[in-house]
Amino acid sequence: MKAHGSAHKYGDNVDTDVIIPARYLNTSDEKELASHCMCDIDEDFTKKVKQGDIMVAEQNFGCGSSREHAPIAIKASGIDCVIAKSFARIFYRNAINIGLAILECEEAAERIDNQDEIEIDFDQGIIYNHTKNESYQAQPFPDFIKKIIAQGGLLKSIAKGDQ
Amino acid sequence: MGMTMTQKILAAHAGLSEVKAGQLIDAKLDLVLGNDITSPVAIKEFDKHGFQGVFDEHKIAMVMDHFAPNKDIKAAQQCKTCRSFARRFTIEHYYDVGEMGIEHALLPEKGLVAAGECIIGADSHTCTYGALGAFSTGVGSSDMAAGMASGSCWFKVPSAIRFELHNQLSAGVSGKDVILHIIGKIGVDGALYQSMEFGGEGLASLSMDDRLTIANMAIEAGAKNGIFEVDDITIAYMKDRVNRPYQIYTPDMNAYDTVIDIDLSAIRPTVAFPHLPENTKTIDEINEKIMIDQVVIGSCTNGRISDMQIAADILKEKKVAKDVRVIIIPATQSIYKECIKRGYIDTFIDAGCIVSTPTCGPCLGGYMGILAENERCVATTNRNFVGRMGHTTSEIYLASPAVAAYSALAGYIDGPKGEM
């Protein structure tokens, strides 16, 4: 599994209220959620983002409400992976459960700038920055979580009776 | 090394004699909760994966509270999705308009949560039930769907910070000030992935409502859960509410990574400035007049009867400032009724406030008090993120019901300064 695209860079404590404001939570339609993604801190995000792009942020990404609409909106907007120094725990679970790849990597979060060209090798946990000609090693997933992702998300793994 | 309260509850629910921080476990659930926003996503997933039944129709709670009474057609559709799911599987604890209240006030009140239980909810403030000595944590909709189908959930066992409480709160200071003080101290990621466990001799002076408020905001410090040691106050609260056996777990004191001492008597009324709950100042540190447009007293943090009482005592026979809109929302039907009985509703209306039926409403910028550009609000809610209550340039100041009520009278941020 690989990802390759441009970086969209944000700061500390990006909360789920800015990822998808509550006023749009009267729907669970992915496309509609994606059309409002990040609008409160980055009005142009939905115009700039391309399929396969990467989101990069600093500490405590996804803090706040438990809304699964947040990783759903990010994924449906075209983002293939979120890299951050750390994630809020409910966001972390939700992303795994719906199959949005997320990587914790301090160095990558610090070094990557907006619009850098990034490629990720998930098997190795390596993040390549083609713009800066650098690479960073991310925390690989524990096996248990790899299994959930490999089975196509939490519900598929339970439906199969593997839990 | 021993185990924390959280670890003991998780071990018991995973059928293990011992667990360690970092270990991945699968634990049996005593209750799975969802609301009108998160349940529709869970139901969609539940149906998409072809589950034919729920693990136990008595151990699922669904509460229509966020955008209910329905704020618009889309919200109405979402409640309808929940309602028909609840009927299809005869979900016992489905609460709709007329019976509902804000979920985290309603569930403890109805005795649906108890000491020693293992609870997940598709709502981040599910951590509230730790006030009763339960392990209780917020999850997403997929976890809710999986929990409803299987009755279990995967967890990474957390380590913990112990908060050792000493002495007693001063007059005019309440649970909200305690938790804002703590978040101001450790930051919004100060307890990331960890449990916040509360105990010590100071516990005896904290009411159940204070504890519920404190546990409610554990998530605002990034914690997985907040949990209180069970004492006579907890047992008295559960009596007449909880009609099933429950289990009391006490922590091994050597199990904690960090112990933080909190002198309750030194805590002052505290306000969190925009746009993070960690931006705190005590009322004595606010030297300018911060003019406000709105006050909201309610939410799962501070919409309980003692909060209403504090507000009513301050507002009695007074008038709120001319340019301030004051919205009061008792969190459940029984709190609402009690407010009527005690005459608080008269007090509020005579003072120039409005009183709403139970709903989350403005807390998450849903309806019933949305802020316009550059407006300021003092709210007893739990989050002051950008755009949380309306326009992205609006500002939310988080505070206790006492500070909110004093501010309503003054027209600027004010509090019980003299009451030491």
Ligand code: SF4
């Ligand atoms: S009152 Fe606010 S914080 Fe509490 S459950 Fe409702 S929206 Fe969430």
